[in-house]
Amino acid sequence: EPEVTQTPSHQVTQMGQEVILRCVPISNHLYFYWYRQILGQKVEFLVSFYNNEISEKSEIFDDQFSVERPDGSNFTLKIRSTKLEDSAMYFCASAGLVGETQYFGPGTRLLVL
Amino acid sequence: SQQGEEDPQALSIQEGENATMNCSYKTSINNLQWYRQNSGRGLVHLILIRSNEREKHSGRLRVTLDTSKKSSSLLITASRAADTASYFCATDRVRGGSQGNLIFGKGTKLSVKP
Numbered sequence: 001e002p003e004v005t006q007t008p009s010h011q012v013t014q015m016g017q018e019v020i021l022r023c024v025p026i027s028n029h030l031y032f033y034w035y036r037q038i039l040g041q042k043v044e045f046l047v048s049f050y051n052n053e054i055s056e057k058s059e060i061f062d063d064q065f066s067v068e069r070p071d072g073s074n075f076t077l078k079i080r081s082t083k084l085e086d087s088a089m090y091f092c093a094s095a096g097l098v099g100e101t102q103y104f105g106p107g108t109r110l111l112v113l
Numbered sequence: 114s115q116q117g118e119e120d121p122q123a124l125s126i127q128e129g130e131n132a133t134m135n136c137s138y139k140t141s142i143n144n145l146q147w148y149r150q151n152s153g154r155g156l157v158h159l160i161l162i163r164s165n166e167r168e169k170h171s172g173r174l175r176v177t178l179d180t181s182k183k184s185s186s187l188l189i190t191a192s193r194a195a196d197t198a199s200y201f202c203a204t205d206r207v208r209g210g211s212q213g214n215l216i217f218g219k220g221t222k223l224s225v226k227p
Contacts, residue, residue, distance in 0.1 A: 031213060043156070043201065043217040055212040091156060098213040099143050099163075099205060106155035 002026040004105035006092050012111045013082055021077045021108045023092030032075045033093040033102060034067065036060070043091065049075065082112045119202055119218040127226050132189045134221040136202030137182075143205045145178060146215065147187050150199045159187070159200075164207075194227045 005024045013019050025032050034046040047057040049067055066078045075094075079086055089109050093102040119136045126132055136145070147159040160176045162169050162185065169176045175188040189196055199222045203215035 033214060035215075035217075042219045043203070043215075045214040045216065048212040048214050050212060056214055058214075089153075093156075095213060100213075101146065101158055101161045102213070102215060103158060104148070104156040109153075 002103075004092055004094055004103050006090075006105035006108050008108060009106065010109045010111075012113065015084055015112055016081050019079050019082055019110065021079075021090050021092075021110070023075045023077070023105055024073050025075055025092065025094030026096075026103055027073070029094035029096050029103075031095040031098060031102075032067075032069070033095075034077045035091045035093065035104075036088040037091065037107075038085075038088045046077075079110075082110075084112050086110060087112045119200070119221045121221055122219070123222045123224070125224040125226065126192055128192060128194055130192055130225075132192050132196070132223055132225070134187045134200050134223070136185045136187070136218055138185075138202075138204045138216075139183065140204075141207040142180075143207055143213075145176075145185050146203045146205070147174075147176060147185075148201045148203060148217075150201065150220070152198075156201070189223075192223075192225045194225050197223060197225045199223070 007022045032049040035043050037043045045058050047061045048055045064080045068076050089107045091107045092105045095102045144163045146161045148156040150156050162176050162178045173190045178185045199220040201217050201220045203217045
């Protein structure tokens with residue numbers, strides 16, 4: 001069964017460093033999303049991406065964040081200068097159509113020291 | 114306002130019993146999805162129910178949706194120890210230009226004792 005994959009599974013970084021989180025969505029899906037979950041809290045929407053551009057973003061997704069689909073398979077989230085409060089589990093999700101099931105990847109646990 | 118609030122926050126049952134979790138939301142929705150998350154792991158999709166549907170089944174899972182009360186329930190029948198996990202509802206709200214981003218609740222932590 002097709003699945004969303006994410007790398008790395010864990011990332012430890014120093015405050016102020018840049019990190020890139022990678023995702024490979026399900027191959028025939030068109031809609032891509034990033035969410036995050038701070039430990040013990042609920043999952044929060046960050047950004048949606050369709051047709052090679054951001055279609056919607058939350059207040060969390062400030063200028064420190066960017067997304068890219070550099071080729072036909074990868075979807076990346078970059079945090080330019082990490083802060084302590086960026087420590088969280090980051091989930092990528094994809095869907096074939098708007099309003100259809102969103103399939104989530106296993107997540108990248110980011111720890112900012 | 115909070116969208117997607119589950120109750121109870123925690124539920125502990127014996128293997129073989131049924132588990133019912135509820136979700137309430139505040140705004141009109143296109144669909145509601147239920148997910149399971151084992152501790153510290155990824156989100157596994159369980160069921161999607163659309164706003165024009167009232168009930169859906171998948172194996173031991175039964176989901177209901179009452180749009181007049183803005184609530185949904187997830188029933189797991191004949192629970193197993195392997196069902197121990199957190200369960201989240203997530204809503205796709207009706208909005209102009211919606212791209213389907215989901216609003217999650219805080220989840221119900223289910224513990225099934227063998």
